[in-house]
Amino acid sequence: MGVPSILALCATVASATAIQIPILASDNQAPIQAETGHPHGSKPLVNSTEIQDLISGDRLQRRAKQLFEIAKLGEAEYNHPTRVIGSAGHAGTLDYIYETILQLGDYYDISNQSFPAVSGNVFESRLVLGQDVPKSAAPMGLTPPTKDKQPVHGDLVLVKNEGCQTTDFPETVAGNIAFIKRGVCPFGTKSENAGRAGAVAAVVYNYEKDGVQGTLGTPSSFHVATFGLSGEEADPIIKKLEKGKSVDGIAYIDAEVKQILTVNIVAQTTEGDPNNVVMLGAHSDSVAEGPGINDDGSGTISLLEVATQLTKFNVSNAVRFAWWAGEEEGLLGSDYYVAQLPEEENQKIRLFMDYDMMASPNFAYQIYNATNAANPNGSEELRDLYIDWYEEQGLNYTFIPFDGRSDYDGFIRNGIPGGGIATGAEGIKTKKEQEQFGGKAGDWYDNCYHQLCDDLGNVNETAWIVNTKLIAHSIATYARSFKGFPERTLSVSSNAYSENVKYHGSRLFI
Incomplete structure (x- = not known):
């Protein structure tokens, strides 16, 4: 498609001259193929039930194994697997995403958006007060x-x-x-x-x-x-x-803050109304401390799998997938993307759905509590779509604050309706949630959040399958029709949201 390779764009990011995506020879499994199904031109309009039925836990787990092998590319520099921006593990992740979409032929137009990013790493620290x-x-x-x-x-x-x-x-x-x-x-x-x-x-x-x-x-x-x-x-x-x-003190920090080049990957269906875009995203990077298989390898893989299965269908509205870089450094990729959108292109995005951490081991089915009163009009309708689906499946759910902790932030601040689901990070599961979802009250939803142990053993397959099906449902719903969904307004700001947000990514900024 005339797009430079990820590795070429990331030549200044990873010191390796070439990165090969690891193939899982140990369990005699071939690389996952596209399986695009229906011949071109004879595909049915996307149907929620049919695309949900194509979601497979086996395929999700196979992709997770590939992603963990890719994270090992970061070992030479970090002494453990990681996919943090600037590492060989992240460059390998970008290459894997790009190649996976490329295999799907002309169903998607794929583009790479390179941008300067700030990467920080604290190697050692100590504070003594008195x-x-x-x-x-x-x-x-x-x-x-x-x-x-x-x-x-x-x-x-x-x-x-x-x-x-x-x-x-x-x-x-x-x-x-x-x-x-x-x-x-x-x-x-x-x-x-x-x-x-x-x-x-x-x-x-x-x-x-x-x-x-x-x-x-x-x-x-x-x-x-x-x-x-x-x-x-x-x-x-x-x-x-x-x-x-x-009171005297001793402070010590060994750290580095450096400027690097990294890449967002965006893929949009070649068919469907390009003036009515269904957009969704996950982040491609991990923290430096670990391989990030749940955070956000799970969301990255869910999007890749749904994008693959979507190729078996036609769409009425264009669907745009995005894999953001630099989320862990403060939503850098998604912020950059939205900032570069001309107002005309901003208006074409009818909604943005964020999928970050889909498979936490001690999970709860969490829905961002996005209301139209505090967010762009349409955010509440998206929230209600998630509610309706969980209820139809006979599943419990809970609400979590819409507080700037993930990549929806830039979209909401710029007037684009948004929302999403999650399964929990460092928050503590309550006794009520233990009754609703199982697991263990008093523990984090993900005891390996931002740690080395966020590896292949750190995903709950049941939650992952359920939420990937819900992702497929959300796409199928809006790719078919926006009937009943609010039209975009001319306003491109959300002051009510901005006034109440103290997070920018996983960390507080205020």
Whole structure:
């Protein structure tokens, strides 16, 4: 199709001169073939029941095995399997997605959207406050290292207000560690202001009991090494500082923040009304810590499998699949994609569906609670489609906040109706959810979330099959007709949503 290969586009990303997609010879299984079915021109209009019947747990698991072998390409650099952006494992993932769609012939137009991305990695960190090593201390995402990647020493200096203005920082911050309350402005702003004031490091403490897993966002030359800290562990320190007592600290972060080139992959059906686009996406990258077979290998594979089975049908409306890069670094790929859309192209997308983590081991069937009151018109109708399907299957479901944690964020902020489903990350399963879905109350939905153990043993096949069928149903419904679904409006902003969102991807940014 005249599109440069993924590996050519990622030449600056992976140091390997060539990456071969591993073939699973160990279980004598051949690579998964397209199986496009009906001869061209004689395919029936897509039918929800028929496409759902084509979803196979065996095919999902076979693709997972291939993806795990691909993640092993990251071992040379990271000493364990990973598909983080910039790694050979991610370049291999992109190649696998591209080649899988390419095998489907002329059913799809496929394109690669390369873009500059920021990649951050913390190799080692430690924070000592007074005589204590806080258990909740966590380096912020995209934090720079401490000076010369060595420990820095200083007194904790309590910053006025919430550190959102340079005037909040007293002169005594220079050469010391800024102690800043989490509040109304982004963590990156607080760190930048601390750096401008001459601080050697910064600690952002929570106004709530819990810890702060945050990100600094877009890098600044003024950012300093920054930790998050729970309100519970910050409270006794604040009391000492407010009484005029001295608390010293030692901060150490060995980290890197670098600019790389990575790629979004987008495939759209060649048939169907291109002015009424059904769009859905998953993210192709993992965190550096592991292979990401559930997060979001499960969503990546579900989309690949549904895209394959869709080729057996005709569509009335165009269907556009997307695999985003850089989600784990802060929704970089999806944000870039939406930002590049001319308003005319924005208006052609009738809705966007996000599918991130479809197979958590201790799963709950979760629906993003997107309403038309707070989100672009049509988001609630999509939410209700998921509700209706689960109820028709006799399955329980629960609602989760629509809070900016995945790739729907950029679409909603730009006026495109959206929603999605998930099965849970680091959240705690309740006793009620144990009754509804089985599993174990008191545990995370995914005990291996963002860890090395997010491997082949970290997927629940039952949940994965169910949700892949629901993905197929969502596509089949809107690829047939948008009857009863709200028309797009001219507005391309969603202020009500933006005012209530504190996440940008998996990490807090404010």
